[in-house]
Amino acid sequence: xxxxxxxxxxxxxxxxxxxxxxxxxxxxxxxxxxxxxxxxxxxxxxxxxxxxxxxxxxxxxxxxxxxxxxxxxxxxxxxxxxxxxxxxxxxxxxxxxxxxxxxxxxxxxxxxxxxxxxxxxxxxxxxxxxxxxxxxxxxxxxxxxxxxxxxxxxxxxxxxxxxxxxxxxxxxxxxxxxxxxxxxxxxxxxxxxxxxxxxxxxxxxxxxxxxxxxxxxxxxxxxxxxxxxxxxxxxxxxxxxxxxxxxxxxxxxxxxxxxxxxxxxxxxxxxxxxxxxxxxxxxxxxxxxxxxxxxxxxxxxxxxxxxxxxxxxxxxxxxxxxxxxxxxxxxxxxxxxxxxxxxxxxxxxxxxxxxxxxxxxxxxxxxxxxxxxxxxxxxxxxxxxxxxxxxxxxxxxxxxxxxxxxxxxxxxxxxxxxxxxxxxxxxxxxxxxxxxxxxxxxxxxxxxxxxxxxxxxxxxxxxxxxxxxxxxxxxxxxxxxxxxxxxxxxxxxxxxxxxxxxxxxxxxxxxxxxxxxxx
Numbered sequence: 468x469x470x471x472x473x474x475x476x477x478x479x480x481x482x483x484x485x486x487x488x489x490x491x492x493x494x495x496x497x498x499x500x501x502x503x504x505x506x507x508x509x510x511x512x513x514x515x516x517x518x519x520x521x522x523x524x525x526x527x528x529x530x531x532x533x534x535x536x537x538x539x540x541x542x543x544x545x546x547x548x549x550x551x552x553x554x555x556x557x558x559x560x561x562x563x564x565x566x567x568x569x570x571x572x573x574x575x576x577x578x579x580x581x582x583x584x585x586x587x588x589x590x591x592x593x594x595x596x597x598x599x600x601x602x603x604x605x606x607x608x609x610x611x612x613x614x615x616x617x618x619x620x621x622x623x624x625x626x627x628x629x630x631x632x633x634x635x636x637x638x639x640x641x642x643x644x645x646x647x648x649x650x651x652x653x654x655x656x657x658x659x660x661x662x663x664x665x666x667x668x669x670x671x672x673x674x675x676x677x678x679x680x681x682x683x684x685x686x687x688x689x690x691x692x693x694x695x696x697x698x699x700x701x702x703x704x705x706x707x708x709x710x711x712x713x714x715x716x717x718x719x720x721x722x723x724x725x726x727x728x729x730x731x732x733x734x735x736x737x738x739x740x741x742x743x744x745x746x747x748x749x750x751x752x753x754x755x756x757x758x759x760x761x762x763x764x765x766x767x768x769x770x771x772x773x774x775x776x777x778x779x780x781x782x783x784x785x786x787x788x789x790x791x792x793x794x795x796x797x798x799x800x801x802x803x804x805x806x807x808x809x810x811x812x813x814x815x816x817x818x819x820x821x822x823x824x825x826x827x828x829x830x831x832x833x834x835x836x837x838x839x840x841x842x843x844x845x846x847x848x849x850x851x852x853x854x855x856x857x858x859x860x861x862x863x864x865x866x867x868x869x870x871x872x873x874x875x876x877x878x879x880x881x882x883x884x885x886x887x888x889x890x891x892x893x894x895x896x897x898x899x900x901x902x903x904x905x906x907x908x909x910x911x912x913x914x915x916x917x918x919x920x921x922x923x924x925x926x927x928x929x930x931x932x933x934x935x936x937x938x939x940x941x942x943x944x945x946x947x948x949x950x951x952x953x954x955x956x957x958x959x960x961x962x963x964x965x966x967x968x969x970x971x972x973x974x975x976x977x978x979x980x981x982x983x984x985x986x
Contacts (some may be wrong), residue, residue, distance in 0.1 A: 468528040468549070475535060476973035478777045480980040482691045482735035491664050494624040495689065495737070496982050498666045501620035502687035502740040504613035505668060509685045509741035511610070512592075513560050513675060514538035524550060535746070535977055542746030543884050543891075543974050558835070559678035563593045564601075569678060575601045589683040590647045590670055605647045606670055610685075617668065618644045624666075632659035637666070644669060653755035657730075657764045665690040665734065667752060667769075672742055673830075673838060680835045686741035688752070693772055696733035700770070700809065703731050706861055707765075710852050711817050715928045719823050720939040723762060730765075731809065735773040738980050747884045747975045750775045753812035753845075758820040758828055768812035770805065777976055778880070779804050785972045787876040790963060792910060792917040798872035802865055807874050810849035818844060822941040832941025840946055843893035844934045850874055851931045854924060871918045875907060882956070883964060883974050892954055899953040901926050914963065 484492055510517040520539060524530040532549060536542050539550035546556045559567050572593075576583045585591055585603035592609045596602045607614050618641040625637035636659050639652035649669060659665075667690070670683035714721045743749045752769040755761070779801050787799040819829065826832040833840055853870050856862045878898050884891035901907040906926035909916050937946045956964075 468526060468532060471541070471549070472528050472531050472535070474543075474968075474974045475977040476777075476781045476975075478774070478781070478976045478978055479984050480737050480739070480773070480978050481984050482737055482773060484691070484985060487663055487691065488629070490627045490629055494627050494664060495985070497620045497624040497627075498664070498689045499738045499982060501617040501624070501668060502666065502689055502738050504617040504620075505685045505687040505741035506744070507613045508606075508610045509745065510537055512562060512682075512684050513742075513745065515561050520550075537745040557678075559682075560675050560684075562676050562682040563678065564595055567593070567678065572601075572679070587679075587681050589673070589681065590649075591682075606685075607645055607647045614644050618642075621666070621668070630659075630662050633662040633664070635659075640666075640668060649755075650757060650760060653757055653760045654764060656755065657760070657767060660730070663692055663694075665692065665769075667754065671754065671756065673756075675742060677835055680830065680833075680837050683756075684742040686743040687738070688736055688740075688743060688749075688771075689738035690734040690736055690769070690771075693733040693735060696770070696772060697731070700731035700733060703809075703813070703856075703861070706856065707813070707817070710813070710855065713855050714818065714848070714935060715851065715932045716935040716939075720819050720935050721817075722823075723819055723821070730767040731770070731813070732767065733770045733772045736771045737985060739978060744978070748774060748778075748978070750778060751808045751812045753815040758830070761816060761820060766816040768809065768816075770809055770812075772805075774976070775805060775808060776801065781976065782973055783873075783876055783880050785970070786879050786967060789967060789970055789972070790879055790914075790916055791872060791876055792913070792915045795868075795872045795917050798866070798869045799876050800865065800869050800873060803869035803873035804877065806853060806862070806865075807849060807870055807877060810852045811845045812849075813852060814845040814848035815841065817848065818935050819939045823939045824941065826941035829938045829941060833938070833943055833946065836943060836946055836950070839892045839950070840934060840937060843896055844931070844938065846893060847897055847927055847930045847934065851927050854927065868918075868920060871920065871923055875916060875918055879964065879967070882960070883967070892950070895956055896950060896954045897930065898960070899957070900930050903953075904929070909959065909963075914966075 514520065514537060520533060521530055524533060529550065533539055539548050539553040540546045540556040541549050557565050576586060579601060582603060586593055586601055588603060590606045591603035593601055593603055621637045621641040625634050628634040628637060636652060636655040639655045643649045643652040666687060668687040670685050673680045673683055675684040676682040711721055739748065750771050753766050755766065783804060784799065787796060791799060821828055822832050830837045850870065853862065854867065857867050878894045881894040882891055882898060904922060904926040906919055906923040907916055908919060
């Protein structure tokens with residue numbers, strides 16, 4: 468168990484606070500205190516009673532591993548339990564009654580049609596009443612006390628904010644936490660342009676709900692903007708309409724016009740909480756997830772630069788030295804890693820949000836598979852976009868070979884997240900696809916991998932088209948079949964990745980964070 472704890476490299480989260488105004492520096496502890504409440508809420512969503520679990524574990528390393536995983540299941544080990552006596556993790560985590568299955572839930576929806584919208588809502592916990600019927604409890608009622616504290620801290624921070632956009636957003640986000648109505652605060656977040664600090668907070672991503680992907684889990688990031696890097700990224704936003712039109716798919720799958728009020732920004736993160744802090748740590752954000760807000764106003768893509776650099780130095784580069792062919796190792800660069808990650812986030816905002824055949828939104832049609840397919844789309848389509856922008860002269864630094872080889876090293880990194888992770892499954896499918904199309908090959912003599920620079924553009928385009936078509940048609944069965952065929956790890960790759968473990972290369976990172984780390 469001590470070795471499993473060590474598989475997470477410790478990273479200190481900090482940044483230069485001198486670039487902030489005195490009032491902004493006063494806001495930081497308030498934002499961290501608001502974020503801390505997301506830890507409490509997410510523990511309940513993911514598992515249940517945190518204190519009871521930790522008190523039952525006598526071994527310090529096992530207890531620490533439970534804290535990293537927000538429960539007794541190994542998030543990077545296919546959610547297998549590591550605490551004796553603990554059963555398999557419920558697919559619906561703790562958002563639903565523990566015995567909930569798809570069949571039971573769908574039967575209840577048929578009987579309780581007038582409550583179906585609330586039961587499927589992103590922002591409700593599902594429980595049974597005294598008669599055994601399902602009932603939906605709004606998050607702001609179920610998590611009343613931590614929600615109240617978080618909202619009050621946001622309002623105290625808003626009182627200190629001098630930037631009008633930040634003040635408005637913090638005020639509206641506090642209101643949203645209390646009411647469960649997030650659209651107005653999402654739009655205010657997109658309107659905010661000149662802020663030096665930021666906080667992403669509330670129920671956001673649906674990865675934790677592997678039963679249906681309906682329920683959003685609570686998380687928070689406290690952020691300090693890197694204005695120099697953000698200025699460099701801003702120029703790419705103007706290319707989004709052209710990128711949408713260039714997607715390698717029929718016109719019916721790209722008829723939606725994404726909002727153009729989209730930002731690309733770079734930040735240093737100084738605090739993670741809740742869902743984003745569990746297991747593998749996020750290195751970029753594309754929000755909001757609300758499809759209507761995306762189509763109306765666009766999204767913001769946040770590159771988490773300090774955490775990205777830590778993962779590159781501590782994980783991705785060591786992996787590359789073990790598994791990338793010697794003559795291609797020079798093409799593994801931080802700038803390419805940054806670009807690949809950035810356009811992954813850009814790709815989330817493109818494509819189609821509503822199916823073309825009346826099955827509702829892509830997220831509704833694909834249910835528990837939606838997150839994996841969306842992550843797969845974002846990765847491969849991001850690489851396709853880089854090809855387009857380089858051909859058009861919009862990206863001039865480096866070499867497309869850097870993006871390809873760094874992408875390959877990045878796949879090895881993300882595959883290690885395991886089958887319980889949407890990112891891990893998406894990378895497994897993509898690796899097998901590229902391998903079968905001879906875009907990625909392995910030298911049996913050296914055991915190292917290389918990119919075939921002639922084949923990979925065709926493989927990227929073909930997979931991009933396939934995924935966009937699955938999404939547009941809401942083809943649940945088709946994607947299930949593809950994952951059954953190509954979503955599993957093959958024996959040779961398993962052996963090669965096991966070599967990374969033996970070499971002591973961390974799987975991910977864990978943070979030392981908080982006000983003490985900023986001083």
